[in-house]
Amino acid sequence: MFDTITINKDNKPIYDIIFDSTFDMLSKVVNDLNIADRKICVITDSNVCRYHINEVLSVLRENCGKVYSFSFEAGEQSKNLTVIEKMYAFLIEKHFDRNDVVFALGGGVVGDMTGFLAATYLRGIRFVQIPTSLLAMVDSSIGGKTGVDFNGYKNMVGAFHMPSYVCINTSVLKTLPEREFISGFAEIIKHSIIKDREYFDYLKKYSEAALKKDHEALTSIIYKSCLIKKSVVEEDPTEKGIRAFLNFGHTIGHAIEKFSDFKLLHGECVALGSICALYISMKRGLISEKEYNYACDLFAAYKLPVTLNSISHSDIDTIINITKSDKKSDNNTIKFILTGPIGNAFADKSVSDLEMAEAISSLIVIGGSNE
Numbered sequence: 001m002f003d004t005i006t007i008n009k010d011n012k013p014i015y016d017i018i019f020d021s022t023f024d025m026l027s028k029v030v031n032d033l034n035i036a037d038r039k040i041c042v043i044t045d046s047n048v049c050r051y052h053i054n055e056v057l058s059v060l061r062e063n064c065g066k067v068y069s070f071s072f073e074a075g076e077q078s079k080n081l082t083v084i085e086k087m088y089a090f091l092i093e094k095h096f097d098r099n100d101v102v103f104a105l106g107g108g109v110v111g112d113m114t115g116f117l118a119a120t121y122l123r124g125i126r127f128v129q130i131p132t133s134l135l136a137m138v139d140s141s142i143g144g145k146t147g148v149d150f151n152g153y154k155n156m157v158g159a160f161h162m163p164s165y166v167c168i169n170t171s172v173l174k175t176l177p178e179r180e181f182i183s184g185f186a187e188i189i190k191h192s193i194i195k196d197r198e199y200f201d202y203l204k205k206y207s208e209a210a211l212k213k214d215h216e217a218l219t220s221i222i223y224k225s226c227l228i229k230k231s232v233v234e235e236d237p238t239e240k241g242i243r244a245f246l247n248f249g250h251t252i253g254h255a256i257e258k259f260s261d262f263k264l265l266h267g268e269c270v271a272l273g274s275i276c277a278l279y280i281s282m283k284r285g286l287i288s289e290k291e292y293n294y295a296c297d298l299f300a301a302y303k304l305p306v307t308l309n310s311i312s313h314s315d316i317d318t319i320i321n322i323t324k325s326d327k328k329s330d331n332n333t334i335k336f337i338l339t340g341p342i343g344n345a346f347a348d349k350s351v352s353d354l355e356m357a358e359a360i361s362s363l364i365v366i367g368g369s370n371e
Contacts (some may be wrong), residue, residue, distance in 0.1 A: 002223045007142070008234050009162070017142065017166040017226055019219070023052075023059050029128060029165045030063040039066040039100040041091060043114040045074035048106045048132050051175045056105055056130065068094055076262040079109050079149045081157065087117050101126045101164070107133030107180070108140035108266065112155065115146030119161030129166040133176055134184025135267050138191070138225035141166050143233040143243075153325055154254045160238050168226075170219050183267030185210070185302040186249070188221060190274055191228040193295065194245045197343035199224055200298070207301040245345040248337040249274030252356060255322035256308070259315070264305075271304035276359035277338055280351060283358070286340025295342065308363040316360050320353050 005017040018025050030036055040060055044053055049071045060067045070090050072078050091102075104114030104127060111129055118127035129141040147158020173181060192200035202224070203210075209217035229246075236243035253273025257264060264272075275296055282292040300306050323334055336351040 002219065005223075005226055005230055007162075007230055009237055014162055015164055015166065017168060017230075019168050019170065019223070021169065021171045023055050023130075023167075023169055025167050025169070026056065026059045026130075027063050029167060030060065033101065033126070033128075033164055035099075035101050036064055038064070039068070039094065039096055040064050040103060041068045041070055041094070041096065041100075042103045042105050043087065043110060043117065044069065044071050044105040045078070045107075045110050046071055047074040048110065052105060052132060052172060056103075060103075074109075076109060076149065076266075079113060081148055081150070084113065084117060084120075084148060087113075088121060091117075091121055096121070096125070098122050098125055101128065103128045103130055104141075104163075105130045105132065107131065107136045111136050111141050112145070112147050112158070115144070115161050115163065116148055116158055119146050119159040124161065126164045127161070129163045131166070131168060132172045134173060134181055134222070135187050136184075137168050137170075137222050138184065139187040139229060139246075141168075142226060142229045144237070145239075152258055154257065168222065170215070170222065173213060173218070180265065180267075181213075182211070182303050183265040186267035186270040186274065186299070186304055188225050189295075189298055189302065189304075190246070190248050190270060191225045193274065193278075193339055193342055194248045194337070194345035195228050195232070195343060196224075197341070199228070200295075200342055204298055204301065207298070211302065244335060244347050245337055247335075248339065248345055249277055251323050251334055251336055252276045252319065252360065255319045258322050259319050268305050271299045271306065272308065272363060275299065275306055275363065276356070277336070279359040279362050280336075280355050281338045281340050283355070284338070284340075286338060287342060291342055306363070308360075310364055316357050319360055320356050323356070 002019045006013045007015050042056055057067055072083050102114055102118050104111045114127055118125050131137045131141040144160045144162035146161050147155035150156040192203055206217045210221055232243050249270045250273055253269040256272055257269040278292050278295050281287045296306055333349050336348050337345055338348050339345045
Protein backbone atom coordinates (compact mmCIF):
# COMPACT_ATOMS: atom_id res chain seq x y z
CA MET A 1 0.00 0.00 0.00
CA PHE A 2 1.11 3.55 -0.63
CA ASP A 3 2.84 5.82 1.88
CA THR A 4 0.93 8.23 4.06
CA ILE A 5 0.40 11.70 2.58
CA THR A 6 0.68 14.52 5.10
CA ILE A 7 -1.18 17.77 4.46
CA ASN A 8 0.57 20.84 5.83
CA LYS A 9 -0.52 24.38 6.57
CA ASP A 10 2.03 27.12 7.11
CA ASN A 11 4.67 24.38 6.88
CA LYS A 12 3.15 22.50 9.81
CA PRO A 13 1.43 19.08 9.50
CA ILE A 14 -2.30 19.26 10.15
CA TYR A 15 -3.62 15.85 9.03
CA ASP A 16 -2.69 12.66 7.22
CA ILE A 17 -4.22 10.78 4.31
CA ILE A 18 -3.75 7.07 4.91
CA PHE A 19 -4.37 4.16 2.53
CA ASP A 20 -5.42 0.58 3.18
CA SER A 21 -7.59 -2.16 1.74
CA THR A 22 -9.59 -2.65 4.96
CA PHE A 23 -11.11 -0.48 7.69
CA ASP A 24 -8.58 -1.74 10.24
CA MET A 25 -6.73 1.57 9.84
CA LEU A 26 -9.46 3.16 11.97
CA SER A 27 -7.83 1.60 15.04
CA LYS A 28 -4.76 3.70 14.32
CA VAL A 29 -6.92 6.80 13.88
CA VAL A 30 -8.59 6.33 17.26
CA ASN A 31 -5.22 5.81 18.90
CA ASP A 32 -3.52 8.77 17.17
CA LEU A 33 -6.38 11.15 17.95
CA ASN A 34 -6.58 9.84 21.53
CA ILE A 35 -10.36 9.46 21.39
CA ALA A 36 -10.88 6.00 22.89
CA ASP A 37 -12.82 7.57 25.77
CA ARG A 38 -14.74 10.03 23.62
CA LYS A 39 -18.08 9.74 21.83
CA ILE A 40 -18.01 9.05 18.09
CA CYS A 41 -20.83 9.44 15.56
CA VAL A 42 -20.51 7.95 12.09
CA ILE A 43 -22.52 9.96 9.56
CA THR A 44 -23.49 8.06 6.41
CA ASP A 45 -26.23 7.75 3.81
CA SER A 46 -28.76 5.03 3.02
CA ASN A 47 -26.70 3.53 0.17
CA VAL A 48 -23.35 3.31 1.96
CA CYS A 49 -25.08 2.14 5.14
CA ARG A 50 -26.10 -1.11 3.45
CA TYR A 51 -22.54 -2.06 2.57
CA HIS A 52 -20.09 -0.64 5.09
CA ILE A 53 -21.61 0.72 8.30
CA ASN A 54 -21.50 -2.55 10.25
CA GLU A 55 -17.81 -3.14 9.52
CA VAL A 56 -16.89 0.44 10.41
CA LEU A 57 -18.91 0.36 13.63
CA SER A 58 -17.36 -2.98 14.55
CA VAL A 59 -13.81 -1.65 14.24
CA LEU A 60 -14.61 1.54 16.10
CA ARG A 61 -16.43 -0.26 18.93
CA GLU A 62 -13.41 -2.46 19.46
CA ASN A 63 -11.49 0.72 20.22
CA CYS A 64 -14.10 3.11 21.67
CA GLY A 65 -16.80 2.86 24.27
CA LYS A 66 -19.50 5.10 22.81
CA VAL A 67 -20.09 4.83 19.08
CA TYR A 68 -23.27 6.01 17.33
CA SER A 69 -24.41 6.26 13.74
CA PHE A 70 -26.68 8.62 11.82
CA SER A 71 -27.94 7.88 8.32
CA PHE A 72 -29.88 10.04 5.87
CA GLU A 73 -31.44 9.39 2.48
CA ALA A 74 -28.77 9.16 -0.21
CA GLY A 75 -28.65 11.78 -2.95
CA GLU A 76 -27.96 15.44 -3.65
CA GLN A 77 -31.53 16.29 -2.62
CA SER A 78 -30.54 15.60 1.02
CA LYS A 79 -27.66 18.08 0.94
CA ASN A 80 -29.55 20.83 2.70
CA LEU A 81 -29.92 22.63 6.01
CA THR A 82 -33.01 20.65 7.00
CA VAL A 83 -30.98 17.43 7.18
CA ILE A 84 -28.17 19.30 8.98
CA GLU A 85 -30.70 20.39 11.60
CA LYS A 86 -31.57 16.75 12.22
CA MET A 87 -27.88 15.98 12.68
CA TYR A 88 -27.56 18.84 15.20
CA ALA A 89 -30.53 17.46 17.12
CA PHE A 90 -29.03 13.95 17.16
CA LEU A 91 -25.68 15.15 18.53
CA ILE A 92 -27.39 17.31 21.15
CA GLU A 93 -29.59 14.41 22.27
CA LYS A 94 -26.49 12.22 22.62
CA HIS A 95 -24.68 14.98 24.57
CA PHE A 96 -21.78 15.38 22.16
CA ASP A 97 -19.31 18.00 23.35
CA ARG A 98 -16.34 19.80 21.78
CA ASN A 99 -13.95 16.90 22.40
CA ASP A 100 -16.12 14.31 20.64
CA VAL A 101 -15.69 13.39 16.97
CA VAL A 102 -17.83 12.75 13.90
CA PHE A 103 -16.79 10.44 11.06
CA ALA A 104 -17.96 10.94 7.47
CA LEU A 105 -18.53 7.55 5.83
CA GLY A 106 -19.61 8.11 2.24
CA GLY A 107 -19.12 10.08 -0.93
CA GLY A 108 -18.91 13.80 -1.55
CA VAL A 109 -22.37 14.63 -0.21
CA VAL A 110 -21.72 12.83 3.09
CA GLY A 111 -18.25 14.33 3.40
CA ASP A 112 -19.34 17.90 2.65
CA MET A 113 -22.29 17.69 5.04
CA THR A 114 -20.39 16.05 7.86
CA GLY A 115 -17.61 18.60 7.50
CA PHE A 116 -20.14 21.44 7.66
CA LEU A 117 -21.76 19.81 10.69
CA ALA A 118 -18.37 19.57 12.38
CA ALA A 119 -17.46 23.15 11.46
CA THR A 120 -20.62 24.60 12.99
CA TYR A 121 -21.60 22.31 15.89
CA LEU A 122 -20.44 23.99 19.11
CA ARG A 123 -18.40 26.34 16.89
CA GLY A 124 -16.30 23.45 15.66
CA ILE A 125 -15.48 19.85 16.54
CA ARG A 126 -13.11 17.34 14.94
CA PHE A 127 -14.12 15.09 12.08
CA VAL A 128 -12.61 12.24 10.08
CA GLN A 129 -13.18 11.58 6.39
CA ILE A 130 -13.75 7.98 5.22
CA PRO A 131 -14.51 8.50 1.51
CA THR A 132 -16.29 5.63 -0.23
CA SER A 133 -16.56 7.05 -3.75
CA LEU A 134 -13.73 7.59 -6.21
CA LEU A 135 -14.64 11.26 -6.53
CA ALA A 136 -14.48 11.78 -2.76
CA MET A 137 -11.18 9.92 -2.45
CA VAL A 138 -9.36 12.12 -4.94
CA ASP A 139 -11.08 15.44 -4.40
CA SER A 140 -13.81 16.37 -1.95
CA SER A 141 -12.39 14.62 1.14
CA ILE A 142 -9.13 16.59 0.90
CA GLY A 143 -8.72 20.27 1.66
CA GLY A 144 -11.37 21.15 4.21
CA LYS A 145 -14.10 22.53 1.94
CA THR A 146 -17.48 21.82 3.51
CA GLY A 147 -20.99 22.89 2.65
CA VAL A 148 -24.59 22.31 1.72
CA ASP A 149 -26.78 23.36 -1.19
CA PHE A 150 -29.35 26.10 -0.81
CA ASN A 151 -32.49 26.23 -2.96
CA GLY A 152 -30.82 23.99 -5.50
CA TYR A 153 -27.62 26.06 -5.78
CA LYS A 154 -24.48 24.03 -5.13
CA ASN A 155 -22.56 24.52 -1.87
CA MET A 156 -23.82 28.07 -1.29
CA VAL A 157 -23.59 27.66 2.50
CA GLY A 158 -20.33 26.32 3.87
CA ALA A 159 -17.07 26.77 5.72
CA PHE A 160 -13.44 25.73 5.58
CA HIS A 161 -12.87 23.11 8.27
CA MET A 162 -9.95 20.70 7.96
CA PRO A 163 -10.46 17.01 8.79
CA SER A 164 -8.32 15.34 11.43
CA TYR A 165 -7.70 12.34 9.17
CA VAL A 166 -8.61 11.07 5.71
CA CYS A 167 -8.87 7.28 5.56
CA ILE A 168 -8.95 5.77 2.06
CA ASN A 169 -9.97 2.11 1.89
CA THR A 170 -9.69 1.31 -1.81
CA SER A 171 -11.57 -1.99 -1.48
CA VAL A 172 -14.89 -0.14 -1.04
CA LEU A 173 -14.83 0.83 -4.71
CA LYS A 174 -15.91 -2.74 -5.48
CA THR A 175 -19.37 -1.89 -4.13
CA LEU A 176 -19.63 1.48 -5.89
CA PRO A 177 -22.22 1.56 -8.72
CA GLU A 178 -20.51 1.68 -12.10
CA ARG A 179 -21.94 5.05 -13.09
CA GLU A 180 -20.72 6.66 -9.86
CA PHE A 181 -17.33 4.99 -10.24
CA ILE A 182 -16.91 6.41 -13.74
CA SER A 183 -18.11 9.81 -12.55
CA GLY A 184 -15.08 10.10 -10.26
CA PHE A 185 -12.66 10.08 -13.17
CA ALA A 186 -13.85 13.55 -14.21
CA GLU A 187 -12.13 15.12 -11.21
CA ILE A 188 -9.05 12.97 -11.84
CA ILE A 189 -8.80 14.12 -15.46
CA LYS A 190 -9.38 17.68 -14.24
CA HIS A 191 -6.32 17.39 -11.97
CA SER A 192 -4.17 16.46 -14.94
CA ILE A 193 -5.50 19.29 -17.12
CA ILE A 194 -4.86 22.00 -14.56
CA LYS A 195 -1.56 20.79 -13.15
CA ASP A 196 0.29 17.91 -14.79
CA ARG A 197 0.60 17.07 -18.50
CA GLU A 198 2.59 13.89 -17.75
CA TYR A 199 -0.26 12.69 -15.54
CA PHE A 200 -2.68 13.47 -18.39
CA ASP A 201 -0.72 11.12 -20.67
CA TYR A 202 -0.50 8.55 -17.87
CA LEU A 203 -4.29 8.54 -17.56
CA LYS A 204 -4.61 7.95 -21.29
CA LYS A 205 -2.23 5.00 -21.12
CA TYR A 206 -3.94 3.28 -18.19
CA SER A 207 -7.61 4.08 -18.90
CA GLU A 208 -8.55 0.49 -19.71
CA ALA A 209 -6.86 -0.94 -16.62
CA ALA A 210 -8.37 1.73 -14.37
CA LEU A 211 -11.89 1.12 -15.65
CA LYS A 212 -11.43 -2.60 -14.99
CA LYS A 213 -10.49 -1.64 -11.40
CA ASP A 214 -7.02 -3.11 -11.73
CA HIS A 215 -5.77 -2.61 -8.16
CA GLU A 216 -2.29 -1.33 -8.99
CA ALA A 217 -3.37 1.03 -11.76
CA LEU A 218 -6.38 2.41 -9.90
CA THR A 219 -4.58 2.89 -6.58
CA SER A 220 -1.70 4.61 -8.35
CA ILE A 221 -4.13 7.02 -10.02
CA ILE A 222 -5.85 7.77 -6.71
CA TYR A 223 -2.49 8.40 -5.06
CA LYS A 224 -1.25 10.70 -7.84
CA SER A 225 -4.44 12.74 -7.69
CA CYS A 226 -4.19 13.04 -3.91
CA LEU A 227 -0.65 14.40 -4.33
CA ILE A 228 -1.90 17.01 -6.80
CA LYS A 229 -4.73 18.03 -4.47
CA LYS A 230 -2.20 18.21 -1.61
CA SER A 231 0.09 20.54 -3.53
CA VAL A 232 -2.76 22.89 -4.39
CA VAL A 233 -4.44 23.09 -0.97
CA GLU A 234 -1.11 23.53 0.80
CA GLU A 235 -0.25 26.50 -1.41
CA ASP A 236 -3.70 28.03 -1.08
CA PRO A 237 -5.72 26.56 1.84
CA THR A 238 -8.66 29.01 1.64
CA GLU A 239 -8.95 29.53 -2.13
CA LYS A 240 -7.45 32.99 -2.48
CA GLY A 241 -5.41 32.07 -5.53
CA ILE A 242 -4.26 28.83 -7.18
CA ARG A 243 -6.84 26.66 -5.42
CA ALA A 244 -9.50 28.23 -7.62
CA PHE A 245 -7.93 26.23 -10.46
CA LEU A 246 -9.62 23.16 -8.96
CA ASN A 247 -12.87 24.73 -10.15
CA PHE A 248 -11.92 23.96 -13.75
CA GLY A 249 -15.08 22.68 -15.42
CA HIS A 250 -17.25 23.58 -12.45
CA THR A 251 -18.72 26.92 -13.53
CA ILE A 252 -20.74 25.53 -16.42
CA GLY A 253 -20.68 22.05 -14.84
CA HIS A 254 -22.57 23.17 -11.74
CA ALA A 255 -25.07 25.05 -13.92
CA ILE A 256 -25.70 21.95 -16.04
CA GLU A 257 -26.07 19.91 -12.85
CA LYS A 258 -28.76 22.25 -11.52
CA PHE A 259 -30.41 22.53 -14.94
CA SER A 260 -30.69 18.72 -15.08
CA ASP A 261 -32.33 18.81 -11.64
CA PHE A 262 -29.37 16.70 -10.47
CA LYS A 263 -30.31 13.81 -12.74
CA LEU A 264 -26.74 14.02 -14.05
CA LEU A 265 -24.03 13.14 -11.53
CA HIS A 266 -21.53 15.75 -10.38
CA GLY A 267 -18.62 14.12 -12.19
CA GLU A 268 -20.63 13.86 -15.40
CA CYS A 269 -21.34 17.58 -15.24
CA VAL A 270 -17.71 18.38 -14.44
CA ALA A 271 -16.74 16.47 -17.59
CA LEU A 272 -19.18 18.49 -19.69
CA GLY A 273 -18.11 21.74 -18.03
CA SER A 274 -14.45 20.86 -18.60
CA ILE A 275 -15.07 20.32 -22.29
CA CYS A 276 -16.70 23.75 -22.43
CA ALA A 277 -13.67 25.30 -20.71
CA LEU A 278 -11.37 23.49 -23.13
CA TYR A 279 -13.47 24.71 -26.05
CA ILE A 280 -13.17 28.33 -24.92
CA SER A 281 -9.43 27.83 -24.40
CA MET A 282 -9.15 26.47 -27.95
CA LYS A 283 -11.20 29.30 -29.46
CA ARG A 284 -8.93 31.81 -27.73
CA GLY A 285 -5.86 30.10 -29.18
CA LEU A 286 -4.61 28.93 -25.79
CA ILE A 287 -4.60 25.28 -26.83
CA SER A 288 -4.59 23.72 -30.27
CA GLU A 289 -7.54 21.92 -31.83
CA LYS A 290 -5.44 18.76 -31.55
CA GLU A 291 -5.05 19.26 -27.77
CA TYR A 292 -8.77 19.97 -27.46
CA ASN A 293 -9.70 16.79 -29.30
CA TYR A 294 -7.14 14.80 -27.32
CA ALA A 295 -8.68 16.00 -24.06
CA CYS A 296 -12.22 15.24 -25.24
CA ASP A 297 -11.03 11.78 -26.24
CA LEU A 298 -9.64 11.23 -22.73
CA PHE A 299 -13.02 11.99 -21.13
CA ALA A 300 -14.64 9.64 -23.65
CA ALA A 301 -12.04 6.94 -22.93
CA TYR A 302 -13.22 6.95 -19.31
CA LYS A 303 -16.83 6.65 -20.53
CA LEU A 304 -17.76 10.11 -19.32
CA PRO A 305 -20.36 12.13 -21.27
CA VAL A 306 -18.95 14.47 -23.90
CA THR A 307 -22.27 15.62 -25.35
CA LEU A 308 -25.67 16.80 -24.16
CA ASN A 309 -29.06 15.74 -25.36
CA SER A 310 -30.53 18.33 -27.72
CA ILE A 311 -31.42 21.51 -25.89
CA SER A 312 -32.88 24.78 -27.11
CA HIS A 313 -31.32 28.22 -27.24
CA SER A 314 -33.49 29.21 -24.29
CA ASP A 315 -32.07 26.27 -22.34
CA ILE A 316 -28.55 27.51 -23.07
CA ASP A 317 -29.57 30.95 -21.80
CA THR A 318 -30.96 29.34 -18.65
CA ILE A 319 -27.70 27.47 -18.01
CA ILE A 320 -25.71 30.67 -18.45
CA ASN A 321 -28.02 32.54 -16.07
CA ILE A 322 -27.49 29.83 -13.46
CA THR A 323 -23.73 30.48 -13.60
CA LYS A 324 -24.41 34.03 -12.36
CA SER A 325 -25.53 32.61 -9.01
CA ASP A 326 -22.50 30.34 -8.70
CA LYS A 327 -20.55 30.75 -5.46
CA LYS A 328 -17.44 31.54 -7.52
CA SER A 329 -19.00 34.78 -8.78
CA ASP A 330 -17.06 37.92 -7.81
CA ASN A 331 -18.96 41.22 -8.02
CA ASN A 332 -21.25 39.63 -10.63
CA THR A 333 -18.19 38.51 -12.60
CA ILE A 334 -17.47 34.82 -13.09
CA LYS A 335 -13.92 33.70 -12.30
CA PHE A 336 -13.58 31.18 -15.12
CA ILE A 337 -10.73 28.67 -15.18
CA LEU A 338 -9.11 28.13 -18.56
CA THR A 339 -6.00 26.25 -19.63
CA GLY A 340 -3.18 26.76 -22.05
CA PRO A 341 -1.43 24.50 -22.69
CA ILE A 342 -2.74 21.39 -20.87
CA GLY A 343 -1.23 21.28 -17.38
CA ASN A 344 -1.19 25.07 -17.05
CA ALA A 345 -4.52 26.40 -15.80
CA PHE A 346 -5.24 30.02 -14.96
CA ALA A 347 -8.15 32.17 -13.83
CA ASP A 348 -9.86 34.58 -16.21
CA LYS A 349 -12.66 37.07 -15.56
CA SER A 350 -13.32 38.05 -19.16
CA VAL A 351 -15.25 35.00 -20.43
CA SER A 352 -18.40 36.36 -22.05
CA ASP A 353 -21.91 34.96 -22.20
CA LEU A 354 -21.43 34.57 -25.94
CA GLU A 355 -18.33 32.39 -25.40
CA MET A 356 -20.17 30.27 -22.87
CA ALA A 357 -23.14 29.90 -25.20
CA GLU A 358 -20.91 28.78 -28.05
CA ALA A 359 -19.12 26.31 -25.76
CA ILE A 360 -22.39 24.81 -24.52
CA SER A 361 -23.66 24.62 -28.10
CA SER A 362 -20.53 22.66 -29.01
CA LEU A 363 -21.67 19.87 -26.70
CA ILE A 364 -24.67 19.37 -28.98
CA VAL A 365 -22.78 19.78 -32.25
CA ILE A 366 -20.36 17.01 -31.32
CA GLY A 367 -23.02 14.34 -31.29
CA GLY A 368 -26.33 15.30 -29.79
CA SER A 369 -26.59 12.63 -27.10
CA ASN A 370 -24.82 11.85 -23.86
CA GLU A 371 -24.37 8.18 -24.53
